[in-house]
Amino acid sequence: MNGDRPKLIVICGPTGIGKTNFSLALAKEFDGCIVSADSMQIYRYMDIGTAKPSPEERRQVPHYMMDIVDPDTPYDAARFCREGRTAIAKIHTQGKLPLIVGGTGFYIKALLHGLFEANPVDPEIVRRLKEQAAAEGIQPLYQRLCVCDPETSGRIHPNDAYRVIRALAVYEMTSNPMSVFQEAHGFRQCPFDVLKICLTDQREILYDRIDRRVDKMVADGLVDEVKKLLEMGYSVNLRPMQAIGYRHMTDFLRGRAGWEETVSLLKRDTRRFAKRQLTWFKKETDTIWTSPEEKMTIFTLARRFILNSYLIQ
Missing domain, CATH: 3.40.50.300 (P-loop containing nucleotide triphosphate hydrolases)
Incomplete structure (x- = not known):
């Protein structure tokens, strides 16, 4: 070719x-x-x-x-x-x-x-979010993600705990949604x-x-x-x-x-x-x-x- x-x-x-x-x-x-x-x-x-x-x-x-x-x-x-x-x-x-x-x-x-290249997320934030998901289910976290980062939440299944927690952790660390970093890339x-x-x-x-x-x-x-x-x-x-x-x-x-x-x-x-x-x-x-x-x-x-x-x- x-x-x-x-x-x-x-x-x-x-x-x-x-x-x-x-x-x-x-x-x-x-x-x-x-x-x-x-x-x-x-x-x-x-x-x-x-x-x-x-x-x-x-x-x-x-x-x-x-x-x-x-x-x-x-x-x-x-x-x-x-x-x-x-x-x-x-x-x-x-x-x-x-x-x-x-x-x-x-x-x-x-x-x-x-x-x-995503910034590393704080393991303490991830741990806390995982504990919350275990106690309350993933849906409250997904609803929070829908508010702070609707673009990313639209690409993630509501039951995908790993990606929901990852996106929320990025937001909590940077005060910016993950979609902002993806758009910049x-x-x-x-x-x-x-x-x-x-x-x-x-x-x-x-x-x-x-x-x-x-x-x-x-x-x-x-x-x-x-x-x-x-x-x-x-x-x-x-x-x-x-x-x-x-x-x-x-x-x-x-x-x-x-x-x-x-x-x-x-x-x-x-x-x-x-x-x-x-x-x-x-x-x-x-x-x-x-x-x-x-x-x-x-x-x-x-x-x-x-x-x-x-x-x-």
Whole structure:
């Protein structure tokens, strides 16, 4: 591949839109390798609920950044950035095209533009916040974060105690929200030539796809996958076990919700998650928006990008 900076293609979009099939076809057409940019697909033993490609699909196209840590191993965007860039470099040395595929917008942004260097937080502040969370639950802390740093809170799940406490600790130490430091960093340091494609569709079509995807996950054995994780000793309080699908099935297995209610809530929460993903991606610049049905148009665009140095940035 020519040019001063190595090329890569990003395929992003909301859950259920069809990124997997689209990226597999693109990788086969252009001799590519897929780098997953999904904050849940990094975990082993969590396959159905994270919608990982099948073993057969992974044999057809090399995949990176999947099944790299156990569910009880801490993992963050900084580590993803380091390991993801290592994977990209390896793919380039093989003369292949990296395809960054996923719906975790913050991970994609970190991979392309780096992360700001956060100041170390005071361990005493962290300890106090952890004690408060243990005594009162994480929700009061999350509500406080919504007031002092609404931008950061919008990127954090309300049950993500680690990130909520981290953001609050930064605010208490500096009197500035974490988003101020991130904005100052600017996420400008992109060492790649990037073609960024975001898949989307009409809302009713997307929501129907999501509902059918949930039905397939259930049919494929999502509840058994969660049961096995619990039997392996993984706590329901782990961050990945609080993710969509896993927390729903955990509540069902613990008798907190009936089956029909569980599936209904899972579909509802997945639709809400997709809406949040779209909100994130709509704030991004230099992005081509298209339907998964426009495969040939995107193939033409990708070919121009690879062969003729077509740049969107």
